[in-house]
Amino acid sequence: YTVEWKDGKWTCNCPDYSERKKPCKHIYAVNFLLDLPMIVLSNSEAFTRICPKCGSANTGPKGFRYNKSGAVRIWRCKDCKKRFKDPLISEPAGAKNGAHGYSVRPLLQRVKPKKHKRSSLAGLRYREVAVNPPQVDNSDDEEA
Structure with missing residues (x-):
């Protein structure tokens, strides 16, 4: 409409x-x-920045911290003097840890898939046996 x-x-x-x-x-x-x-x-x-230590909203900009990924704004609590980065634009914990500053192509070169020595059919047979174990015939034991 x-x-x-x-x-x-x-x-x-x-x-x-x-x-x-x-x-x-x-x-x-x-x-x-x-x-x-x-x-x-x-x-x-x-949009207020709250101090993670004391919970005060009385905060102000302190400057920048420079990382490999670029500048990160640092904030300072005026009550307890704690410095912290901007919680509104921070990444989830561990989001950049695995990358070590590499771009995608060097990461793919560092993390190569392992080559398996066993054939895929052998692995398939193993899974079949593990899921459906063969039945043992005990009829010979009863006759003896």
């Missing part, structure tokens, strides 16, 4: 708006999307 601004109000060509002449869900969606930047800015608590 099409939502348009005509004569100082929103209009929609959906059946709901055509019958009722009241704002439909499409008009509400457009209003929400247009107001979204103001909603985000007014909810500034979501």
Whole structure:
């Protein structure tokens, strides 16, 4: 459906708006999307940096720390003097540890798949035996 601004109000060509002449869900969606930047800015608590040690929001920028991946903003708590990196843009724990600063191609050259000495059929046979062990016929033991 099409939502348009005509004569100082929103209009929609959906059946709901055509019958009722009241704002439909499409008009509400457009209003929400247009107001979204103001909603985000007014909810500034979501963007405050809180000290991980004391929980205070009284923090300020301290400078930068330079890593192989680039500069990382450092923040300082004005209450307990703890320094910490920006929690809003930090990576998940261990996300970069395995890479050691390498790009994708050198990583692929370092991590080569191991070559197996056994054929795939031997491995398949082993799995079949492990999953379905052969039945042992004990009928000869009973006759003796």
